[in-house]
Amino acid sequence: MPERRPRKDAVRNREALLAAADALFARCESPEDVTMADVAAAAGVGKGTLFRAFGDRAGLIRALYEARLEPIGEAVEAGPPPLGPGAPPRERVLALLDAVLCFKLDNRRLALALEEGGSGSPYQAEHYGRWHGLLLALLEQIPALTDRDFTAHALLAATRADLVEHLAGQERVPRGRMREQLANLAISILVSDPPRGSTAEG
Template structure:
């Protein structure tokens, strides 16, 4: 079912018209089966995003540098945000369907995990920051990667490389301008 949904979102230009009916038909199951498995369209979108996001999550939790645990926090924050941007660009239609068309993205398990990771890394990189301030900064860094903003930046002439540079500079400013270990 997730593979059928993924194929439909990947093929669609807007992702909005991909209905549960279309997904059920492509998966060869009844619509009721989808609802029992995922609850609603948002549940299906969250499950698909989580499945596609899992390799990135694994790399962050147990992989090598620059995403893995052995990397200094400022460098890891920059690498993580860059990886999230790449993930969103590679899954643009799915992200547009989840972040723009469907409410509740900030309550998804994937977003909560990303936020908690960044909050912890910000505290590690800038121990003088309060938990509340680190949480706000994590939300702010993730907000810049919302797919409708990324699309707007690209549509108005910014390149992916420009967005990456600006995001890295912003992340470094958030953690006190720590110089990169290597870039």
């Protein structure tokens, strides 16, 4: 049997719900302030429609996050330099980290809701796997670099939503300064050349 396509009204409702959730998270003081009832009311649909579309609040947040993330993934795979193919790998790594940081600065409440609302290890989450996979693929193109998997984890740790919120919200670090600090950190890691034969202790 051919795969059934979603009805037009279901597609419309999904888009309206994502747009409503997006607006609510952008305006809220805390991610916990946004409830499923709020999203349904803002979209003009019943709560049942919302739950049928996304399952639960976590499903809604994941879907919204993935919709926002998709353009970055597309840019890495087929976009123009410095993020897309054609630029040197180190430049693409720096561009990707900058894109991740800017994404989280632009979506602070949404990123917090996603990273704080999951159960179990955050490193098993689908969204984290996507960031890590994109970054690891670029790091693997840098021949002299070792421990690429760990390096990807370490670099992404500097873009955690709770750290971004602390720096931008509590410490009032300017956006430009945060981007510069992340770039400097990445450069120091990517150009370092540890002594051959050295081993980590402990």
